[in-house]
Amino acid sequence: MSDTTNTEQDLTPEQAEAELAQLEQTVVDGGDVTIDQLSKAKERISFARLIKQGRDARAAAKREQEALDLRAKTKTDVAAKFAARGSTDPTVAYQRAVAALEALVTAIEANNSLLSETAEAYSRGGVVPVGWDQQLLEGYDPSNFANVSHGNEVTAVTVGGKLYRKEHAGTWAQVALRKVARDHQMTTTGGTFLDSMLTRDTPAAIEGLQ
Numbered sequence: 001m002s003d004t005t006n007t008e009q010d011l012t013p014e015q016a017e018a019e020l021a022q023l024e025q026t027v028v029d030g031g032d033v034t035i036d037q038l039s040k041a042k043e044r045i046s047f048a049r050l051i052k053q054g055r056d057a058r059a060a061a062k063r064e065q066e067a068l069d070l071r072a073k074t075k076t077d078v079a080a081k082f083a084a085r086g087s088t089d090p091t092v093a094y095q096r097a098v099a100a101l102e103a104l105v106t107a108i109e110a111n112n113s114l115l116s117e118t119a120e121a122y123s124r125g126g127v128v129p130v131g132w133d134q135q136l137l138e139g140y141d142p143s144n145f146a147n148v149s150h151g152n153e154v155t156a157v158t159v160g161g162k163l164y165r166k167e168h169a170g171t172w173a174q175v176a177l178r179k180v181a182r183d184h185q186m187t188t189t190g191g192t193f194l195d196s197m198l199t200r201d202t203p204a205a206i207e208g209l210q
Helices: 013-028 035-083 090-124 169-183 204-209
Strands: 145-148 154-159 162-165
Touching (some): 013 035, 090 162, 090 169
Antiparallel strands (some): 154 162
């Protein structure tokens, strides 16, 4: 019989053990087996075990290195996503939201100032206003007048038949937040729906936008 059916490098411990068992059985059966053949068969078992041990160690090292490489790549990929996330960064979105609210407040303040200036111009030009009692005085023009409340406070003006009201920036800001909170079912950290905590009033100018 041949010493092995595999090359020494390919021989597994199980195959080497099977070959030794076969030789030993041949001896028991009275067959022609030399001591040298038995010794070599036993040596092949040790050799095969060492080969397997080396392969297993290299495979384990390879798996460990692949795991290390995968972890490193994952960290790099994730870091790249965060570095490039731009508009998904909450701090960036927050700054934009604050800037939008600042623009809203600025626009409302500018609108209110324009209405006050218009009422003053009407007054200097003799355009009759409508007071808090809603009495229509002589010379009243329904297409051009200022609404004036107690303390001579201007609340609205009508220009060319179109009504412009003074607005409250805080109310507009709350209504904007209320819309977003309602659309996204936003809650406080305590679980209360956020929109329920905001004003119920909606300025007439934006009723159709809710």
